[in-house]
Amino acid sequence: MTSASPPNGSPPTILAVDDDLGMLRLLEATLSLAGYRVLTADGGWSAIRAYENSAEPIHLLIELALDRHRKKKETRFTR
Numbered sequence: 001m002t003s004a005s006p007p008n009g010s011p012p013t014i015l016a017v018d019d020d021l022g023m024l025r026l027l028e029a030t031l032s033l034a035g036y037r038v039l040t041a042d043g044g045w046s047a048i049r050a051y052e053n054s055a056e057p058i059h060l061l062i063e064l065a066l067d068r069h070r071k072k073k074e075t076r077f078t079r
Helices: 021-033 044-053 068-078
Strands: 013-017 037-041 058-063
Touching: 013 021, 013 044, 021 037, 037 044, 044 058
Parallel strands: 013 037, 013 058
Antiparallel strands: none
């Protein structure tokens, strides 16, 4: 993975969103090592707050995966 820096030299900012803390930390570490500035949020509301409080533009928003247990429950109730 390569990082593309804007002309001013500051790294692009990525907002990673996931309710699985382990997955979120893994994503944060991986993207940081690749040269990105990473903001993290554990859900929708905290992602909105992170976006609103960011002084720099956010170039990418990532929701890594749905919670498998919640998805199974929703599937079971909607059938």
